[in-house]
Amino acid sequence: MASDAAWExxxxxxxxxxxxxxxxxxxxxxxxxxxxxxxxLIRELQAVADGVQDRxxxxxxxxxxxxxxxxxxxxxxxxxxxxxxxVIATSNTADLAGTFSRRVRGRIRTDGLVLGYRLEREAxxxxxxxxxxxYRAAGIGGVITGLRADLALIDDPVKSREEADSEARRNRVxxxxxxxxxxxxxxxxxxxxxxxxxxxxxxxxxxxxAQKDQWRVVSLPAEAEADDPLGRAPGExxxxxxxYGYAASLARVKAEASTRSWSGxxxxxxxxxxxxxxxxxxxHQADSMPDRATxxxxxxxxxxxxxxxxxxxxxxxxxxxxxxxxxLLDLWRGQAASDTWVEAFCDLVRQxxxxxxAEEVGQIRAGIGPFLERRMRERQAFVxxxxxxxxxxxxxxxxxxxxxxxxxxxxxxxxxxxxxAFEAELLTFPAGKHDDQVDALGLVGQLLDKMVTxxxxxxxxxxxxxxxxxxxxxxxxxxxxxWRTA
Numbered sequence: 001m002a003s004d005a006a007w008e009x010x011x012x013x014x015x016x017x018x019x020x021x022x023x024x025x026x027x028x029x030x031x032x033x034x035x036x037x038x039x040x041l042i043r044e045l046q047a048v049a050d051g052v053q054d055r056x057x058x059x060x061x062x063x064x065x066x067x068x069x070x071x072x073x074x075x076x077x078x079x080x081x082x083x084x085x086x087v088i089a090t091s092n093t094a095d096l097a098g099t100f101s102r103r104v105r106g107r108i109r110t111d112g113l114v115l116g117y118r119l120e121r122e123a124x125x126x127x128x129x130x131x132x133x134x135y136r137a138a139g140i141g142g143v144i145t146g147l148r149a150d151l152a153l154i155d156d157p158v159k160s161r162e163e164a165d166s167e168a169r170r171n172r173v174x175x176x177x178x179x180x181x182x183x184x185x186x187x188x189x190x191x192x193x194x195x196x197x198x199x200x201x202x203x204x205x206x207x208x209x210a211q212k213d214q215w216r217v218v219s220l221p222a223e224a225e226a227d228d229p230l231g232r233a234p235g236e237x238x239x240x241x242x243x244y245g246y247a248a249s250l251a252r253v254k255a256e257a258s259t260r261s262w263s264g265x266x267x268x269x270x271x272x273x274x275x276x277x278x279x280x281x282x283x284h285q286a287d288s289m290p291d292r293a294t295x296x297x298x299x300x301x302x303x304x305x306x307x308x309x310x311x312x313x314x315x316x317x318x319x320x321x322x323x324x325x326x327x328l329l330d331l332w333r334g335q336a337a338s339d340t341w342v343e344a345f346c347d348l349v350r351q352x353x354x355x356x357x358a359e360e361v362g363q364i365r366a367g368i369g370p371f372l373e374r375r376m377r378e379r380q381a382f383v384x385x386x387x388x389x390x391x392x393x394x395x396x397x398x399x400x401x402x403x404x405x406x407x408x409x410x411x412x413x414x415x416x417x418x419x420x421a422f423e424a425e426l427l428t429f430p431a432g433k434h435d436d437q438v439d440a441l442g443l444v445g446q447l448l449d450k451m452v453t454x455x456x457x458x459x460x461x462x463x464x465x466x467x468x469x470x471x472x473x474x475x476x477x478x479x480x481x482x483w484r485t486a
Contacts, residue, residue: 012114019046022077023069025114026107036230036241037220038069044218045074048151048190049081057204058194059219059268063246064238070194071100071155076107078151079133080115086134088149088184092159094139098124100155101137141176148186154193157203164198165273173203200270200428222250222266226312226335254420263424275427277395278438282405283423285414289327292352294457295319297329299383300358300443301345302436303368304335313341314440317352322456326404328412331422333437338368345372346381354383358443361387388446395430398438401445 015022020042023034034042037060047053060066071089079085089104091097101124108129112118117131125137126147138144140157154177163169185191193204208215224232232238240247254262260280264270274280297319304311317330329352332344349357376382390397412419425437 012116015114016077016080016116019049019074019077022114023073026073026111033242034069035065035239035244037238038065040218040220040230041066041069044216045070045192047216048192049078051188053216054188054190055215056190056192057207057215057217057219058192059197059204059217060194061220061222061238061250061266061268062196063249064220066194067100067155070192071153072103073107074192075100075104075135075151075153076111076115079129079131079135080117082131084132085151086136086147086149086186087151087153088136088138088144088147088181089153089155090138090140090142090144090157090181091155092140092157092163094125094137094142096156096159097137097139097142101125101127101135104135140173144180144184147184149184150186150189152181152185152189152191154181154191154195154203156195157193158195158198161198164202167201170199170201170203170206174206177203196265197268197270198264200272202270205270219268221268222262223254225267255415257420259420259423259427262420267420267424269424269428269433271424271427276431277398277429278402278405278426280423280427282409283426284409284411285419286327286411287414289329289413290319290321291457292319294322294455295327295329296455297352297354298356298358298444298447299348299352299354300440300445300447302439302443303341303359304436311335312434312436313344314436315341315345315348316437316440316444317348317354318441318444325408326410328410328422328441331416331418331437331440333418333421338371342368342372342375346375346379349376349381349383350379356447357383357385358447359385359387360443361389386447388443394435394439394442398429398442398445400448401441404445404448 015025020034020039023038023042027033041058041060044053044056044058048056058066058070071091075087075089078087089097089100091100105119105122105127108115108117108119117129117133119127120130121128126134128134134147136144136147136149140154157173158164182191193207195202195204197204199205208217218229220229220238222238224230224234224236224238226234228234228236237247237250250266253266257266260271260273275282297317299315299317301316302312302314304313312333312335315332316328319327319329321327330348332341332348334341334344336344412422422437425432425434429435429438
C-alpha cells in the first residue's frame, strides 16, 4: 500500500514537471494522443515554462488543434509550476476567451489532485487557485487592468478576413498589445502568440518587423516545403501520422482555396491582397488550355546547384497564342542536384518541343553545360538555348515580362499543383522569401523580342468530297494521286 502511494506521488510529480506527460494523461480519457506537430508544440511550450525562451510564435493552419495544447492544456499545467503564477489569456473575442477559460477550469476540476491545486474563486473572466494562481480571460481590446502576469497567451488575434484586411482593426490590435497587454506583464514574463496568418501586417507580422531577433518562431505549413520543421518530405500534408483524416481534408482544401487563402491561412505565408510588383488581376486562371498546335512555345530556367537547401532550380514553359496572350503551360521547381533538374529539363523539352529556351550566362551554365548538352543529345531533347548576361537587380531583369503581363495578363491552369506557390511568389515579389520562379519567368521575358504569335487552327473544309478522289487517294506505294492522274 505504501509503495503504491509512493508510486502515485512520483507519477504526479512527473506529470507536473513534464508537459508532454501531462498532455498524454489529460487526453487519454478522450481517446486522443499528440500527433507529431503537437509533440513539437509541446516541446516549445515546455521551454517557455522552463524559462528557456520568453517570446514564442506558433503558426499552424486552421483545425490543427493548436489551441487545444496552447490555450487549454498549457495554462492549467503552467499554474502548477509554482505558487503565485498568473496568466492573461486572450483571443479575438471575449466569447472565445471565455470558452478557453471554461475548458481550463474543467481540466483543474478533473485533475486538481494531479496538478496539486484546486480552484477557489471561479468567475469566468477572472478566477484564482489554492496555490495563489490567477487567470484572466479577455478578448483582444478588452480590459485587463488590475493584474500582473507571468504568462500572456494570445490565441488567434484575428477572427475573419474582414478584420484582417481592415487597417483600422490591425492598428487597434497593435495599440492594445503595446499599451495594454505588455504593460501588464511582470519582469521576465513570457508571451506566446498562436495563430494562423491572415495578413502580412497582422500582429505577428508587425512584431517580427519590429523585433524579429527576440522571437522564437515555429511555423508549420499545411503542405510541407523544404527544410520542414517536422522533417516531412515536400508535399506531405500535416497530421498524416494517424487516422484523424486531417491530411486528406487538406488536399481538398488546397484544390478549392484561393491562392491568398491557401498561402496565408494554410501555408503561413500571407500574400498581399493585390500584389506589389505583379498585380493579382494580371493572373488569369483557366479551366482549359489552348490547343498545343495553336501555340508558339518557349522556356526559361533559373539554375541552382545546391540540393536540399538554398535556391530552387526552376524550369518554366510559356506559350503564346494567336492573339499574343501568354500561357504558363508547365513549371518544374525543386531544390535538387544537377542530375535531377537536367532530367526534368529534358522531360519538358521533349514534352513541349519549345522553339527557344532562355538561361543565364554564368558559372552554373559553364559547369553544368557539358553534362546538360550530353543528356540533351542522348535523350534527343533538342531546343535552341539563348544565354543572357546577369545584369541589374532582379526587379530590373523581370521588367520585360512584367510589362507584357500587365498588358495582356498571364494565363495559367487552375488545377496545376504548382499554381498556388507560383502566384504567392509573384504577389510577394520582391519582398518574398523566394524569387526563383520570377527569375525563370523573367528570363522567358528576355525572349519576348524573338517570340511570335501562335497560329490559329485552319477550319475544316465544308466543300463536298469528290468520290473519285476518295477512291484514288493513294496508290499501292502510298503516293498521293487523284482520279485525273489515274
